[in-house]
Amino acid sequence: MVEAPIPRAEPLREAVYTRIAGMIARGELAPGCPVTEATLTRQLGVSRTPVREALLRLEAEGVLQSALARGFAVRPLDGREAAELYPILGTLEALAVREAELDSVDLPTLTELAEDLARSEDPVRRWQLDTAFHDGLVDAAHNARLSALTRTLRTNLSRYELAYMREVSRRERSDEQHRGILAAIRKGDREGAAQLVTANWADSLSVILSWLS
Secondary structure, eight states: OOOOOOOTSOOOOHHHHHHHHHHHHHTTTTTEEEEOOHHHHHHTTTOOHHHHHHHHHHHHTTTTEEOGOEEEEOOOOHHHHHHHHHHHHHHHHHHHHHOGGGGGGGGHHHHHHHHHHHOOOOOHHHHHHHHHHHHHHHHHTTOOOHHHHHHHHHHHHHHHHHHHHHHOOOOOOHHHHOOOOOOOOOOOOOHHHHHHHHHHHHHHHHHHHHHHH
């Protein structure tokens, strides 16, 4: 698959990273798939330097692993990795909800995202909507470091999240938890919202581990 060239108006280093991370998250570069500078340079229509920087960054984030002569490979799905990362992300997101300025939470947008997510049957679209929903919760804390950290973790977990969206047919509990989080925020119940966030990530982990086994 040939990717559309990156518009030169975009900051190149970040744009290349975002494009490659998206290819991995959407499953275009599947777990175990080899990833080389030369191939991506041709696909994206850029020089090798920003591609190399993006691959090294994704390796540092745990998304890629070194494959010696082949360059890199997308890390395979691993239950132990998921069991380590999901609770961290759930804890950080719950912290963000506890620190959030509730008046600044964009409830109409988050409600629309949650309802679109509940209706959608397309796994990639569901993953995109779910990511936007959780990003919106974290950003309400107005903590740039926390937002950046959770986004990095979500990049790492995107392989698992897309697998979850593709393979799991019954998602009503997760969708209901999203509605419950928003209902708690509307009532000013930070702790209730935070507990539901933690439960949402814990349930996702449980499903992923069951599927992987």
